Amino acid sequence: MRTAAVDWRLAAPLGIVYLALFAAPLLLLLGISLHSDQDLQQWGVDNWVKFWSDAFYRGVVWDTLRLGLAAVLATSLFAWPLAVFFCASSARTQKILLFIILLPLLTSVVIRTFAWIVILAREGLINQAVLALGLSATPLRLLQTETGLILALMQIEMPLMLLPLISVMRGLDPNLLDASRALGAGHWRSFFRVILPLSLPGWIAGATLVFASACTAFISQSVIGGARLVYLPSLIWQQAMVVYDWPFAAVCSVTLLFTVLAGVMMLNWLGRYARTD
Amino acid sequence: MNGVTHSYGNARAVDDVTLEVKAGELVALLGPSGCGKTTLLRIVAGFIRQSAGQVVIGDRAIDDLPPNMREVGIVFQNYALFPHMTVAENIAYGLVARGVNKADQRARVAEMLATVRMEGFADRKPRQLSGGQQQRIALARALAIQPRILLLDEPFAALDKNLRLDMQIEIKRLQQQFGLTAILVTHDQEEAMSIADRIAVMNRGKIEQLGSPIAIYDEPATPFVNSFIGSSNILDGVVEDGRIRLSVGATLPCSLQNLPQGRPVQVSIRPEQLMLVREAAPDRFPVTLTLSLPIGGQLIHDVAAADGTTIKVATARHPGAVSSLSGTWHCALTPEAKPSVFPLPPT
Ligand SMILES: Nc1ncnc2c1ncn2[C@@H]1O[C@H](COP(=O)(O)OP(=O)(O)OP(=O)(O)O)[C@@H](O)[C@H]1O
Numbered sequence: 092m093r094t095a096a097v098d099w100r101l102a103a104p105l106g107i108v109y110l111a112l113f114a115a116p117l118l119l120l121l122g123i124s125l126h127s128d129q130d131l132q133q134w135g136v137d138n139w140v141k142f143w144s145d146a147f148y149r150g151v152v153w154d155t156l157r158l159g160l161a162a163v164l165a166t167s168l169f170a171w172p173l174a175v176f177f178c179a180s181s182a183r184t185q186k187i188l189l190f191i192i193l194l195p196l197l198t199s200v201v202i203r204t205f206a207w208i209v210i211l212a213r214e215g216l217i218n219q220a221v222l223a224l225g226l227s228a229t230p231l232r233l234l235q236t237e238t239g240l241i242l243a244l245m246q247i248e249m250p251l252m253l254l255p256l257i258s259v260m261r262g263l264d265p266n267l268l269d270a271s272r273a274l275g276a277g278h279w280r281s282f283f284r285v286i287l288p289l290s291l292p293g294w295i296a297g298a299t300l301v302f303a304s305a306c307t308a309f310i311s312q313s314v315i316g317g318a319r320l321v322y323l324p325s326l327i328w329q330q331a332m333v334v335y336d337w338p339f340a341a342v343c344s345v346t347l348l349f350t351v352l353a354g355v356m357m358l359n360w361l362g363r364y365a366r367t368d
Numbered sequence: 369m370n371g372v373t374h375s376y377g378n379a380r381a382v383d384d385v386t387l388e389v390k391a392g393e394l395v396a397l398l399g400p401s402g403c404g405k406t407t408l409l410r411i412v413a414g415f416i417r418q419s420a421g422q423v424v425i426g427d428r429a430i431d432d433l434p435p436n437m438r439e440v441g442i443v444f445q446n447y448a449l450f451p452h453m454t455v456a457e458n459i460a461y462g463l464v465a466r467g468v469n470k471a472d473q474r475a476r477v478a479e480m481l482a483t484v485r486m487e488g489f490a491d492r493k494p495r496q497l498s499g500g501q502q503q504r505i506a507l508a509r510a511l512a513i514q515p516r517i518l519l520l521d522e523p524f525a526a527l528d529k530n531l532r533l534d535m536q537i538e539i540k541r542l543q544q545q546f547g548l549t550a551i552l553v554t555h556d557q558e559e560a561m562s563i564a565d566r567i568a569v570m571n572r573g574k575i576e577q578l579g580s581p582i583a584i585y586d587e588p589a590t591p592f593v594n595s596f597i598g599s600s601n602i603l604d605g606v607v608e609d610g611r612i613r614l615s616v617g618a619t620l621p622c623s624l625q626n627l628p629q630g631r632p633v634q635v636s637i638r639p640e641q642l643m644l645v646r647e648a649a650p651d652r653f654p655v656t657l658t659l660s661l662p663i664g665g666q667l668i669h670d671v672a673a674a675d676g677t678t679i680k681v682a683t684a685r686h687p688g689a690v691s692s693l694s695g696t697w698h699c700a701l702t703p704e705a706k707p708s709v710f711p712l713p714p715t
């Protein structure tokens with residue numbers, strides 16, 4: 092009983108902060124979403140009905156989910172090979188690589204996002220290269236497209252995927268890979284049968300972070316996606332700050348929260364199957 | 369292995385090693401920590417590309433083959449079983465990689481489980497097995513692919529003493545049953561002596577001596593091998609008229625020819641090659657007994673020579689054995705003793 096009391100008190104400071112700054116506003120938000128008029132006079136579920144009966148808004152939810160999944164997919168595709176390379180490198184190379192991986196975290200999201208505009212724009216780096224190489228006669232349209240946004244998110248979110256993946260992979264017994272090779276498995280089989288399943292816990296941690304972060308990346312979504320691409324965060328901003336329809340903005344917010352939560356829970360559920368020990 | 373050399377940076381881990389392992393033979397690589405045993409094994413398995421020299425299996429040089437094409441079985445010190453697979457999946461891993469069909473896989477897995485006496489464990493995960501059981505599965509996994517040579521890197525190091533003996537017997541049994549060609553890395557000399565057909569004693573990346581356990585024990589080629597294998601008494605002496613005069617005060621016949629007069633030598637005499645007697649003689653030297661300890665079937669005596677050198681003498685523990693510490697004893701060679709003589713550089 093004594094230890095339980097001590098445990099509780101240790102968690103109390105953060106608990107109280109969370110209660111005041113997170114749980115309370117969340118309840119408030121839920122309360123606001125349950126009003127049917129903008130002056131918050133009348134209770135009702137009208138705004139929930141309005142949101143979920145409109146195909147446009149349902150599309151926004153779906154697009155947001157898809158963006159998160161696409162970011163997870165894109166980061167995984169590049170992070171896994173890089174993590175394998177990282178673990179096979181010498182200690183010196185690892186230091187340099189780690190610095191490069193962490194670099195994006197050392198610059199502000201706003202700056203990184205604007206840098207991507209320079210890269211993706213009509214006269215940007217990619218298009219100059221594509222035109223110079225003659226791969227296309229006209230400049231590609233990258234800004235304000237999902238492709239461009241996923242490309243930018245991939246770089247911006249990459250450290251979140253790489254760091255947990257590398258830390259799990261570095262803990263793997265190198266003899267496992269050697270054993271697999273000696274038993275006659277080539278590089279690909281060794282990767283898919285041994286390295287991949289054993290590094291899944293790291294991937295799930297990374298994927299959870301990337302998914303949550305990409306779904307809610309308001310700055311990147313609105314700067315690179317522009318007005319043409321609407322995701323839940325920009326919808327919330329628009330409803331709350333432009334239209335001043337707070338109940339509807341609250342509905343969007345709660346929906347975003349549960350959308351992200353659903354994705355995270357799905358990944359955790361996958362994680363139970365990835366238990367490797 | 370032909371003149372195999374490997375350097376990490378500019379440190380030579382393996383230095384010009386030439387070693388031939390015959391078919392069906394178990395050779396132990398024995399040496400102190402850091403002498404390059406693991407490196408040599410990893411070169412054979414193909415995980416490390418040697419800086420120079422050649423590895424040949426059968427009559428084919430395999431230096432350019434990647435590890436997965438070498439048909440080499442390897443058992444690691446920590447077993448390295450795949451933790452996410454069941455025992456059966458672990459054993460079948462090499463078969464799947466070879467595209468063996470499902471029915472044959474199952475038959476082979478059952479056969480291997482029977483071979484290592486682990487029937488009924490097929491569906492367990494490695495973490496549900498004890499150390500010795502994991503060891504058996506690692507062995508079964510390596511043997512399932514019918515490797516041309518089996519490499520064992522200190523396979524018993526993590527096992528406790530009793531289990532170690534069981535596994536040593538097990539490996540010897542399997543090796544003889546299937547006529548396996550195997551290289552066993554160890555730094556435990558007793559292990560090497562008991563299960564190897566031949567022992568290669570390594571030191572600082574070089575093979576100091578290659579021979580049968582008995583030859584290595586009885587006729588060590590270098591002082592290093594002598595001190596590494598078994599325990600022995602090292603006595604200083606000089607060559608005099610074709611005989612050796614020991615500093616402890618005895619003269620022994622010299623087993624080496626052509627040593628110049630006055631050449632300093634070291635003579636190594638194993639404890640069991642000495643006995644304690646009451647009578648003096650020119651080839652005996654006086655000692656005082658300080659301690660007698662019964663160890664197993666033997667009595668180990670700690671004795672001091674006149675010049676202070678301490679010497680160990682082992683005698684059988686029979687009723688008439690030395691019992692009194694008091695009085696003067698003389699140390700004599702047993703009739704069958706063949707002390708090793710190592711010439712030192714002339715002074
Ligand atoms: N990856 C490496 N990089 C640099 N030096 C290494 C590396 N691996 C081993 N060495 C060095 O090479 C030498 C031989 O190492 P090796 O692992 O072959 O020894 P060993 O005989 O297996 O020793 P032990 O009995 O302790 O396992 C050692 O001096 C070691 O420090």
Ligand SMILES: [Mg+2]
Binds near residue numbers: 405406
């Ligand atoms: Mg070693």
